[in-house]
Amino acid sequence: MTEIQIDDAALQSMQSLLGEQFKDTLEFCCSEFERLANEVIATIGNDKEAAIRHAHSLKSNAAQFGATSLSEVAREVELNLNQDNVEKAVNASTDLLAQVSGSQAQLRAWLEAN
Template identity: 60%
Template sequence: MSVSIDNEALESMQSLLGEQFEDTLIFCCSEFERLENDLKLALDSDKQEAIRHAHSLKSNAAQFGAISLSSTARAIELGLIKGDEETVTENMEIITEQVVGSKSQLLQWLSMNS
């Protein structure tokens, strides 16, 4: 799955946050990594915690237009809720690629639009 970013979502967050946008976006990118790590740690030990981290990752990613990351996290969240281990495993295999790729594209967008 390729990494996709919604430029309109970024532009709308930029106009909403104004001067706070750059710092917020940089913080959000670090949150992607933290939530991914927390999700991995909780995956085998605390299902509810893992669901919460997947949900937060999904929401944060969607808010800043990281569409493919958001949908990967959503698939993990739903897979955990439904007990669908195959879906969880498939999506956990690509979550790091999605986090890294989304972060890279968001920061590249920031450097071109700030």
Template identity: 50%
Template sequence: MEDMVIDENALSGMKSLLGEQFGTTLTFCYSEFDRLNLELNQSIKVDSNSAIRHAHSLKSNAAQFGALSLAEMAKNVEHSLSKGNLEEALAHASLLQTFIEQTKNKINTWKLSATD
């Protein structure tokens, strides 16, 4: 699997903007990644429009926190569904949880090494 790409400048900007709330917000963001992925997986075969919304929200949340690889994979799911290609969407969606876990690990590593 490809190396997870994280935009450290985006993370630094969020950390600057949020200050003491950064850690709490990051924890919430992680839970949103998981929630949106779960809802995407629950809807992908039964409600394409809902699945597209969940993929879009996951893409946006990931991009906001500099999780570029995760955002790109969620975009792939969204676009595949928008084109009506369920098989391709399912293939991309099957990778999302791994991307989420690797993204969390990479951000946590960045967080530990980031200086105030």
């Protein structure tokens, strides 16, 4: 499994931007990470376009909220699907759920500490 990496500067930037709405938005994003990862896994073998969309959304949302390693795994899935390398995309996707749960835990810990 890839190490979980969180970008503190991205979180601080979003906290500054969102103010009082930051905590609720971060919690929503954590649930979206899980939903999107499950959608990628559910569609990766039978609806390539849907899997690409979900991986792209996961990549972007994770990056915006500092979940850099999750964003990187989603980027790898998206890139491989765009290159018609489904086998590599499937292999990369095996790390998605572990990345989601690890990122969620670290983001929530960051929220408690800040």
